[in-house]
Amino acid sequence: MDLLGALGILVRVVETGSFSAVARERELSQAAVARQVSQLEEHFGVRLFHRTTRKLSLTDDGEMLLGLARPVLDGVDGLEAALGRQRGSPVGLVRVGVTVAASRILAQRLPILLADHPGLKVELVVGDRLGDMIEERLDLAMRVGEIKDASLVARRSGTAVRVVAAAPSYIERHGEPSIPAELANHTCIVHDVGPNSDVWTFVTPDGPKDFRASGGFLANDVRAVHLAARTGYGIAYLALFEVADDLRNGRLVRLLRDFPAPGVPFSLVYPSRRHLAPRTRLVIDFIWEQVRQVEAELATASDEARTA
Structure with missing residues (x-):
């Protein structure tokens, strides 16, 4: 009945x-x-x-x-x-899992979206270690690297370009490495996000190769790594968009330009396509567009740096 x-x-x-x-x-x-x-x-x-x-x-x-x-x-x-x-219409709460670096970009841009959609709420759940989306009650998340979980729907958003950088004060005291193998003789700052966080990959004439970094400073928060590099403690291996402003204004210097780090794919992932709420779809599309804009800005900045 x-x-x-x-x-x-x-x-x-x-x-x-x-x-x-x-x-x-x-x-x-x-x-x-x-x-x-x-x-x-x-x-x-x-x-x-x-x-x-x-x-x-x-x-x-x-x-x-x-x-x-x-x-x-x-x-x-x-x-x-x-x-x-x-x-x-897009109303209600969307919980988004993001990395620390991505949260800083979205925090500056989300107010535009929220102003256009008064019934929408977005909660950023920030962390560099990957958790379980269901346990954390996430509607979607930004994930770095290949997505191996077949239960998740992944929308490839872009590629994170990583660079090696240090403060001018560090370079004045210790010089700079000319090849990745020389990192072993330098103080490195490790962003600890799990096993092999101290293994940094570079593209060499013989293809991509791994090099182990060492130093007395490790942190699971990218902001701490970034700030430690700016103080002149050591060399950091970070996403370009994390340090782009510091590279432009000279607070950091990019090292090992002839040995670029391979790009790392990142994606927006969510548990299912079925019954995807309009609010979630709107946030997915908004983040995807912001990523496109940031990548275009970084590409322009890189071109200007090469021609300067």
């Missing part, structure tokens, strides 16, 4: 005063309407109506059920209305 449907018929029978009126309204037979009421009576084990040839009136149990049914049906109508609005 469709309990909600039967309760809806009960309410309408009481409101119209007849089975036949509800039958016409619902485009059902009068027998079908009566059967729904009978099923309610069987389900609850009570009689709901006093029936005579001329009049239909509720029993005490019918009155009680009617009083309880109306708030339930009103609540269902409210759910339908709320979710219906969500189907048509």
